Amino acid sequence: MASETLVVDVSREELHSVEPTVEAFETRGAFEVELRNHGRAVHVHCNVDDGLSRVATLSETNHFVETESSTRFRVEVADGQRPVSGSLRFVAAYGAQEAAVPVTVRDLASVPMGQRASVPPAETEGAASGMGSSGGPDLSGIVPGRDDAPVLAMAGVALLVAVLAMALANSTVVMLGVGAVLLGILVAVAVLLR
16 A cells, blocks of 8 residues: 655645645555645644653654655554544644644545444454453453453463572572562462462
């Protein structure tokens, strides 16, 4: 799938003005942002709000755009529940000029806008396949009524490894280190079970 591009004009109407060419942007995956500078060289700071930061990341947030030129950067979009909405913000002139573009990340397999179902596909797939929200197996059924069952299972495995390490270690320093880890695990489990 070809990458989509969000274009933002800088210094087009006035010095350091920030003007996205669209009112809102919709994508199904990673996309490019092109900052087109129509004036003097400028630094443009870009960031994503809390909603969009759940799936979108910027490799760099501060971009220097030369006089009468443009620069591009990529916004990576991670897998996860869709749709996700938020804003991509652009700030120039030390905060004197700014603009935000509402961005919606849709599912790759989504159908055209008028034909979308009201339940996001990620929710129904996770429930039907027995997968947890993180994409791994749902272990909460091991201890009925406890959402922390996976944590307790991992603590049990960590305890087993710590005990084996203590039994096999011939060094006092290793034994003290493993003992400290073992004590930490026991305290964490005790706090969790309260």
